[in-house]
Amino acid sequence: MSRKFNKNPIRGMREFYPSDLKELQWVEGIIRDISELYCYEEFKAPIIEPVEIFAAKSSEELVNEQSFIIETKKGERLILSPELTPSLARMIANKSQELSKPIRWFSIPTCFRYERPQRGRARSFRQVNFDILGEETLYAELEIFNIIIDILTSFGATSKQFQLCFNNRRFVDAICELVLNVPEDKMPLVYKIIDKSDKMEEEEFEKFARDSLKDENLAEGVLKLKDNITVKELLDKFDNIPEEFYASDGYNELTLFERMIKDNNLSDFCSFSSSVVRGLDYYTGTVFELFDTGTENRRSILGGGRYDDLLSLFSEERLSGVGFGMGVLMLSLFLKTYDLIPDYASKKDYTDTIYIASIDDSVASYAFNIAKILREEDLPCILDYKFKSLKNQLKKASDHGVLITVIIGSKEMALKKVTVKNMASGEQKTVNIDDLIDEIYEIIEKFEESLSNGDE
Amino acid sequence: MSRKFNKNPIRGMREFYPSDLKELQWVEGIIRDISELYCYEEFKAPIIEPVEIFAAKSSEELVNEQSFIIETKKGERLILSPELTPSLARMIANKSQELSKPIRWFSIPTCFRYERPQRGRARSFRQVNFDILGEETLYAELEIFNIIIDILTSFGATSKQFQLCFNNRRFVDAICELVLNVPEDKMPLVYKIIDKSDKMEEEEFEKFARDSLKDENLAEGVLKLKDNITVKELLDKFDNIPEEFYASDGYNELTLFERMIKDNNLSDFCSFSSSVVRGLDYYTGTVFELFDTGTENRRSILGGGRYDDLLSLFSEERLSGVGFGMGVLMLSLFLKTYDLIPDYASKKDYTDTIYIASIDDSVASYAFNIAKILREEDLPCILDYKFKSLKNQLKKASDHGVLITVIIGSKEMALKKVTVKNMASGEQKTVNIDDLIDEIYEIIEKFEESLSNGDE
Numbered sequence: 001m002s003r004k005f006n007k008n009p010i011r012g013m014r015e016f017y018p019s020d021l022k023e024l025q026w027v028e029g030i031i032r033d034i035s036e037l038y039c040y041e042e043f044k045a046p047i048i049e050p051v052e053i054f055a056a057k058s059s060e061e062l063v064n065e066q067s068f069i070i071e072t073k074k075g076e077r078l079i080l081s082p083e084l085t086p087s088l089a090r091m092i093a094n095k096s097q098e099l100s101k102p103i104r105w106f107s108i109p110t111c112f113r114y115e116r117p118q119r120g121r122a123r124s125f126r127q128v129n130f131d132i133l134g135e136e137t138l139y140a141e142l143e144i145f146n147i148i149i150d151i152l153t154s155f156g157a158t159s160k161q162f163q164l165c166f167n168n169r170r171f172v173d174a175i176c177e178l179v180l181n182v183p184e185d186k187m188p189l190v191y192k193i194i195d196k197s198d199k200m201e202e203e204e205f206e207k208f209a210r211d212s213l214k215d216e217n218l219a220e221g222v223l224k225l226k227d228n229i230t231v232k233e234l235l236d237k238f239d240n241i242p243e244e245f246y247a248s249d250g251y252n253e254l255t256l257f258e259r260m261i262k263d264n265n266l267s268d269f270c271s272f273s274s275s276v277v278r279g280l281d282y283y284t285g286t287v288f289e290l291f292d293t294g295t296e297n298r299r300s301i302l303g304g305g306r307y308d309d310l311l312s313l314f315s316e317e318r319l320s321g322v323g324f325g326m327g328v329l330m331l332s333l334f335l336k337t338y339d340l341i342p343d344y345a346s347k348k349d350y351t352d353t354i355y356i357a358s359i360d361d362s363v364a365s366y367a368f369n370i371a372k373i374l375r376e377e378d379l380p381c382i383l384d385y386k387f388k389s390l391k392n393q394l395k396k397a398s399d400h401g402v403l404i405t406v407i408i409g410s411k412e413m414a415l416k417k418v419t420v421k422n423m424a425s426g427e428q429k430t431v432n433i434d435d436l437i438d439e440i441y442e443i444i445e446k447f448e449e450s451l452s453n454g455d456e
Numbered sequence: 457m458s459r460k461f462n463k464n465p466i467r468g469m470r471e472f473y474p475s476d477l478k479e480l481q482w483v484e485g486i487i488r489d490i491s492e493l494y495c496y497e498e499f500k501a502p503i504i505e506p507v508e509i510f511a512a513k514s515s516e517e518l519v520n521e522q523s524f525i526i527e528t529k530k531g532e533r534l535i536l537s538p539e540l541t542p543s544l545a546r547m548i549a550n551k552s553q554e555l556s557k558p559i560r561w562f563s564i565p566t567c568f569r570y571e572r573p574q575r576g577r578a579r580s581f582r583q584v585n586f587d588i589l590g591e592e593t594l595y596a597e598l599e600i601f602n603i604i605i606d607i608l609t610s611f612g613a614t615s616k617q618f619q620l621c622f623n624n625r626r627f628v629d630a631i632c633e634l635v636l637n638v639p640e641d642k643m644p645l646v647y648k649i650i651d652k653s654d655k656m657e658e659e660e661f662e663k664f665a666r667d668s669l670k671d672e673n674l675a676e677g678v679l680k681l682k683d684n685i686t687v688k689e690l691l692d693k694f695d696n697i698p699e700e701f702y703a704s705d706g707y708n709e710l711t712l713f714e715r716m717i718k719d720n721n722l723s724d725f726c727s728f729s730s731s732v733v734r735g736l737d738y739y740t741g742t743v744f745e746l747f748d749t750g751t752e753n754r755r756s757i758l759g760g761g762r763y764d765d766l767l768s769l770f771s772e773e774r775l776s777g778v779g780f781g782m783g784v785l786m787l788s789l790f791l792k793t794y795d796l797i798p799d800y801a802s803k804k805d806y807t808d809t810i811y812i813a814s815i816d817d818s819v820a821s822y823a824f825n826i827a828k829i830l831r832e833e834d835l836p837c838i839l840d841y842k843f844k845s846l847k848n849q850l851k852k853a854s855d856h857g858v859l860i861t862v863i864i865g866s867k868e869m870a871l872k873k874v875t876v877k878n879m880a881s882g883e884q885k886t887v888n889i890d891d892l893i894d895e896i897y898e899i900i901e902k903f904e905e906s907l908s909n910g911d912e
Contacts, residue, residue: 037835
């Protein structure tokens, strides 16, 4: 007995057997339908990119500690994309002159992160991305929010099950600068602290904030940014808010957006959250995350925001946009939590598939010919090449779940006929080849009628 | 001006802008339709696998010189899959007991090879794979040949444009052993030489064979294996063929398969070729490659064969099967050579997309509401957020190629109406919201009628 290799995939790598893939394609199919209704065009970026374009804009942690790195023989350092946005920026920068604005693009790449696998987090993962580029107004945010809510509600999810939580980095900047008087060099640290706020227990978080900031007053202020669900609630926590703050872009943008949400009847689905700031460096305005309102799925299902200078790594052109990335795995876990993936999503429907049972190999060429006729009519076929007993072949046909088996013997071949068996009723009938297709459609129709009668 | 990064993808990596992706999806869609007619279930293997499973069965060159290797911090050596078969074997071995035989599986992975990019060969490539497993008879080969021919003819290709060339490694073994008396230790070398025969010029090849074998008699014999298009033609070249040869499995399997090809009317599409042997180590019986009959595409479009012991790396279970891998890029080049990719394959049809032009931002919420109504009826919408002149917005609508623009002004909003403009006829009409959907379908219907009248 020779040594055998492990039958499992590498830790954290996802693989899809046919029924798993069917379910994935069902989930992604619904998202793809929404992309069409909003006219977002699908594109596909390379899986491998140069390390630098991630190092420059994503978080350092992402590139240095959480990435799969390839070193080629020529000494290039390449990365398996941990996220789509830098590739999107590169591709847009390369053709920006030809593309009419706003650009609406959509993609579902497989991305890679070298992290500890856990619930909702694998080392290879599918991530849905929607981006609208070249639209500076808050209508871009509003369109993206509509897309997200349409995706969730298309699956049957309700506002009781999910909330789209938003904030604005310009607003957080204004709070930090004008209300908390955070020194400029401490701003990245403050963002990092806020970003961790809903990933830690209360006490642990308070200690973390105090230890990191080493400034009691500042820590007190920053801790107030945790867990507010209206702008007013947040501002009420501070005593002396200067007029300047109310005149800031951040304050005005955020409150205008709150109003737009209300005017467009999205208030049930969306809420302000002062603790949402997003870790990635390229966001500049609105930021948002989608959460399960229940307790089973703690990690956000999607995250996104406004970036004002997407192309800066690649060109001088300024292009502002809004986009989000949604983990398909997290979405699926959310949908499963609320029983929103139907059984049929992972099952192939064999109703119109024809099983062809041949008595022995002397009729095999004739059977291939029948299959050809059926496939030309768009009817899928499975040929049985084992030529065991008819009973055995009918059993196999019924295991597949087909409705119709075509039986071929030497008499059938000699007379250019076939025997058609309705597996639901047990009836069978020998017909001329020319009548085969009509016979099949008649059986399918009768079966579908009986199903809908059964429903009544 | 800060330093800018390169806007191009890494050498050899493919990226797809929306129209490129549309074309790719059109090509792959036709292949996917065939997979359904033959009931091959789609699966998806990980992109990253352990190096060992490729090193064991693929060619050494493939793993050592032509692969992208990742070394993780833990010191594991991982590979970006250069081909699907070892992953297929692993996944089947892991669930073989649950899977009813024969297993019919299909996949279109992205694979990676670190080679010099050239016509039809990129460093990342999509490869169509079909495999039937657990079927020992030549009917498996026949089914796979039917699939290949159906794929090609579905695109409109004819037997004048392509040939599926086959051979049998057991037959080549019998020739080498019983006719040429090749010593066993030289067998791998002989296979390597034959495999190169159609990749070199005649003279170069002859020199290569003589230099490699260092045995004039043997070289003479091996050179006879080049370029024969019937079994008889090949055998006629040898004087003394022992009876044993005609009794060999290899001879009998190949000639039986030739007969099956003929009986099933596939002779136009398929021919024997003594120079097809396939480089990869796991093939044991029938081997085949698909070629363009013209001169523009010299590399094969697909290759495959029979493997008798697919699972050997992972389990003791013996499973025989037939499969092939087809490069989507090579297929596309072939299709383009014969003008078999229609223009519409890369173009989005905007006929049923509604462009929504709003007079100014005071009607924006109303416009979002109209969009919502349309999308609920499965009509894609594009909203214009620039609120420039109506002329400008209509120009943008017509640039997109939409048939219908919905125009919204403050009067329309006050009266709960919209103005619907037929961009083909120039007619426009103000209707109640409740009549909007009917009006739109009427315009689409009229337009489609005018198209079909134009065709007559």
